[in-house]
């Protein structure tokens with residue numbers, strides 16, 4: 001982070017040691033004299049590499065990986081941060097604000113992004129609660145991101161420092177049959193940003209391959225751009241379910257993913273979309289996202305209400321965005337013969353069902369795993385062209401220091417919370 005006057009071209013250089021970073025500045029004019037100060041106990045080493053380049057290395061600060069540095073060159077001064085702040089999932093249920101080392105490029109086809117905004121995703125609530133199949137502590141989570149490119153490797157051609165971007169948080173091998181056929185979401189070597197080993201947007205900086213970075217249209221606000229990732233999930237589910245013009249769909253759950261799925265199903269041409277949820281504020285948001293009807297799941301007549309909208313034979317497509325076995329059973333009872341059920345939710349309990357309910361009526365049950373490039377591109381163009389009405393989903397913006405509160409809000413859905421985002425300053 002650079003604050004205060006910064007009139008010189010600068011570049012953070014490679015780490016010399018886990019606890020020693022080097023900052024190099026290249027003055028545009030002849031360097032006459034300079035002085036440095038580091039705002040932490042320890043030693044700051046200054047070295048003039050050439051007539052126009054100096055560097056400084058902070059050492060002896062094992063307990064302080066993040067320190068503030070001021071370098072003065074005559075009339076110019078440069079104030080910067082070595083290291084970064086991040087929210088660490090230290091253990092199940094434990095989030096901790098830490099100072100840590102800034103991740104670095106390990107290949108020239110990668111970029112370093114400075115996070116501006118990061119959303120709290122339902123999958124991260126599962127990780128926090130210990131109910132996620134592979135997300136576990138310790139991890140710096142965060143994969144719904146808007147940020148600014150801080151550094152781009154020399155092989156990057158489409159992304160440059162200063163670009164405002166969002167990302168597809170899937171790091172894949174690029175060579176397997178899935179990666180080479182447009183389905184990198186299924187790569188067996190896939191790693192997801194914000195899981196153990198790949199620090200995510202809950203940190204001030206993260207590294208990502210250039211081909212997973214999407215520049216944002218200039219007119220798109222941060223609170224709209226942060227929804228590209230969840231909308232991509234909805235786009236993928238609608239594509240998997242092959243939603244066609246005029247079809248009738250039911251979406252169980254009106255959290256961020258359910259609402260994104262409602263909007264995506266409308267983009268795909270669904271004429272009727274029935275939202276089902278227990279919370280009134282989520283059902284109101286569902287109507288704004290494009291649902292043609294909203295049904296309170298707790299109503300005694302809920303099934304009858306749903307059938308009154310989709311017809312007595314049932315819905316063409318049912319989307320399951322709530323991981324509760326009873327919801328899957330309900331989906332099976334409400335899909336029409338020959339219809340499709342798209343499964344998006346994570347379940348923490350096994351689901352049991354009568355196989356003949358599927359076999360006897362040609363019902364297709366489809367898994368929907370994150371998304372592919374085409375879904376992200378579709379999500380961006382749907383937002384740019386005003387075809388996906390989800391701009392109202394971000395209900396709370398909190399500073400990164402209040403990550404725990406953001407998780408509590410996301411879990412409790414109090415104060416009409418839907419999508420809670422964290423801001424890095």
Ligand SMILES: [Zn+2]
Pocket residue numbers: 121122123143144
């Ligand atoms: Zn997510």
Ligand SMILES: [Zn+2]
Pocket residue numbers: 172173174175176177178179184187188189
């Ligand atoms: Zn692969």
